[in-house]
Amino acid sequence: MQEAHAEANKTPLYHWHLAHGANMVTFASWSMPLWYPSGAVAEHQINITNAGIFDTSHMSVVTIEGAGSFELLQPCFTKDLNACVGKDRAPLRPRQCVYGAYLNDEGWVIDDAIVYQIGLESYMTVVNAGMAAAITDHLKYYVQGSNVRITDLTGNVGKIDLQGPMSVKALMKVLQDPEKVLPDMAYFTFKGHFDAKSDTADTFLTDGTPILLSRTGYTGEFGVEIFVDRHHIVRIWELILLAGQDLGVLPCGLAARDSLRAGACLPLSHQDIGPWPFINHPWSFALPYNGEGTAFTKKFIGDRILAIREEAEHTYAFVGYDPRKVSIHDPAVVLDARGNEIGVVLTCVSDMAVARYDGRIYSMASPDKPENFKPRGLSCGFVKVKPRLVAGQEVHLKDSRREIKVMISNDIRPDRTSHCPMQQMMR
């Protein structure tokens, strides 16, 4: 096992993870914690009830700066940067970020990403582990003129995700001027910069470390992502853990990250979205639809997906009746009511913070959950099928070991906290 890790990339926290008993796994050629001794179920649940902290320094930051940056990103990214913020579809402004994807000409996904507007003609995009080279090449291929600088900061910038309803209470203890910095931070906004030399570096931890603080995450729960120079990562990680000790904050690994995001209906790049048309899926918010959903508000690379959506396959979320899973590596197929094979299972995990009572799904966070509620867990994930299905419809998932009945669903884990108002969570 150790030899396999020797080949893999290591985040600055690698030795911390080992010293704290993490079960390590190689993910996208990075050696990462799968879980710590508290276990993946406890780590999943702590993000619903308290807060969890994740080392996500395997992800990549790419900056796009200089005159022409907007003109490069607008056709390369799926969101319309001129019309993407809020219900009114305002243009993206500095200190705001958006989720979308980079597609190829065919409309297939190269990677999903968040684009941050740092300033006028200054952006950064956060892409998945191992994807910075592909996205940098893609952007460089389409760049016009020589004024745009595209810089891959992989390995130089670390990231810590602090997620869960109590995350901001832990953050307030380590942030300078929390009462000034935090209250106006809406979902998908950010402040500060990880580079002390940046004009926008105005957000600091109590020890003076400049951070880029982003109100985003991959758990579906309230929380932040903290971008910081790699040299500060271990110190900051320990600082936050210490601050969060009495709030129950636990370090969490990739297993909990995967089950939390699936329960929150968020896709995993190269598994739920990938080399097939990026259309007919639960993530229509990542596409620049007009109000009626009939057309796109801009032209972009891959926009032919709209023309082929009648033929393209459909991706749906599903939720099961108990925590039993099928293995997508088996592989697992989808069967309709008559036993016909209609597609494949993309993701199948267990959300261990939920359970069904009388046909309804409750979470540990549900205010109206039954007395003596026990989060026995429910299998959930995504399927890609040929026919159009509707929420509530039952299908069967089958691998070589078992067949399970699941329900196609518009959503999975109820009562998620990601959109809760910041000021409410600070109290």
Next chain:
Amino acid sequence: MKEIRELNLPDSVRYAETHEWAKPERDVVRVGISDYAQEQLGALTFVELPNLGDVLRRAEQFGVVESTKAVSEVFMPVGGEVMAVNADLVESPELINSDPYGAGWIIEVKPEHSEELKSLMKSAAYREMLEGLE
């Protein structure tokens, strides 16, 4: 992750190559999975138990233990009739993680051939086998 030397492998039980343990108790043999097995699986999420009265041969599958990471069959360390199942595991599969040789037992078997128990590994031999797997 625990090192092999850190695993709890009590001398009071015998071990199968497939990581179940067996412990004679009066006229039955109690069966569960080893500390190594629960550590490899990680947090348990579901246990499929056999029916009372099932008669299964040695090495035959008697159930499934499922974690966030994997779905794994469990096999009879000794053949015989299933006399009891640990119903607590239905609500609390995590007992296998927290107490694999105690509250996390899985079934009790009335053994058909008592010599099968003797052919299972003692703690030291099992630990040696695990060291070979690393």
